Amino acid sequence: MSCYDIAEVYRVTYYGPEDRLRGAIMVCDMKTGFQFLYKDKSLDEFDAQELYIKLFNAEEHEELDKKATMMIQPCIKTRDHILLSGPKASVGFVPDLSLCLFLFGDICTISIHNHRLGSKDLSVPLKRSFVTYDGTRSFSILYALFKNAVEARVKVKICNVVSAFGLYGVVAARTSAIKAPAYSSILFFKDEDEKLEVKPGNGDNDLALSRSVVGVPFGSELILQFGLCDDGGGKLVEHNERIEVTQGETSSRTVRSIPFGNQCLIEVEINWKSKRDMQL
Structure with missing residues (x-):
């Protein structure tokens, strides 16, 4: 695998009055262009580049804001984490990295320029906090910058299911390079009241990951963390799977199986992407 420089955005946390979450969070680098980290359903028709251009046109910005306001959006409370659904391809930070947040009618852009970075900024937990223009809300972003990194694309299946059950809980991923547990990417999250129905069978239950x-x-x-429960309130699995990042000439594939007792099996597939394989 070819190694390259990657910016990993782990978490965006909201602070402010209870409201409806509307808008988008985008990230941009020179290689992959604009990508969504989050967008609400009112913006499904737009790609990230198109939306970014529209945001800086006053009339179109106002129309987008009205459209988002008319739709039923999820509620967000202070200290809530925004569940990220991207990026679809790893984000680089050479020569620079830009984060754009269009939330609650505000546009906030953060630029992180490579020439300002020193060795102390690499492979360590980093945080940026900022206040919206009206001063009533704020956000914090947890992220990290890695030199000589690789991209892992994760797939999860529930296999050998004996009988149907409801599944909820969390699957997260992080690197051993950063010890702080908050610096984890949430790949899957379901509350007890929104359980995923798992069907009997072998390999028919792909876990729909919010990001992969x-x-x-x-x-x-690469540390994969599983904290999953069934609909009877019993804990199916609480497990950390540690996978060493190895270097080779081409993309490689890693498959791990994690038993759930006698009930089913979790199969995790990791596709390690080389630099030349990078595609959106």
Whole structure:
């Protein structure tokens, strides 16, 4: 695998009055262009580049804001984490990285320029906080910058299911290079009141991940964290799977199976993407 420089955005946290979450969070680098980290359903018709252009046109910005306001959006409370659904491909930070947040009618752009970075900024937990223009809301972003990193694309299946059950809980991913547990990418999250129905059978239950791309520095471990329960309130699995990041000439594939007792099996497939394989 070719190694390259990756920016990993782990978490965006909201602070402010209870409201409806509307808008988008985008990230941009020179290689992959604009990508969504989050967008509400009112913006499904737009790609990230198109939306970014529209945001800086006053009339179109106002129309977008009205459209989002008319739709029923999820509620967000202070200290809530925004569940990210991207990026679809790893984000680089050479020569620079830009984050754009269009939430609650505000546009906030953060630029992180590579020439300002030193060795102390690499493979360490980083945080940026900022206040919206009207001063009533704020956001914090947890992220990290990795030199010589690779892209892991994660797939999860529930196999060998004996009988149907409801599944809820969390699947997260992080790197051993950063010890702080908050710096984890949430790949799957379901509350007890929104359980996923798992059907009997073998390999027919793909776990619909909210995001599947994780950046991991070479020489570290990819740590997959499972905390899943069934609809009877019993804990199916609480497990950490550690996978060493190895270097080769081409993309490689890793498959791990994690038993759920006698009830089913979790199969995890990791596709390690080389630089030349990078596609949106």
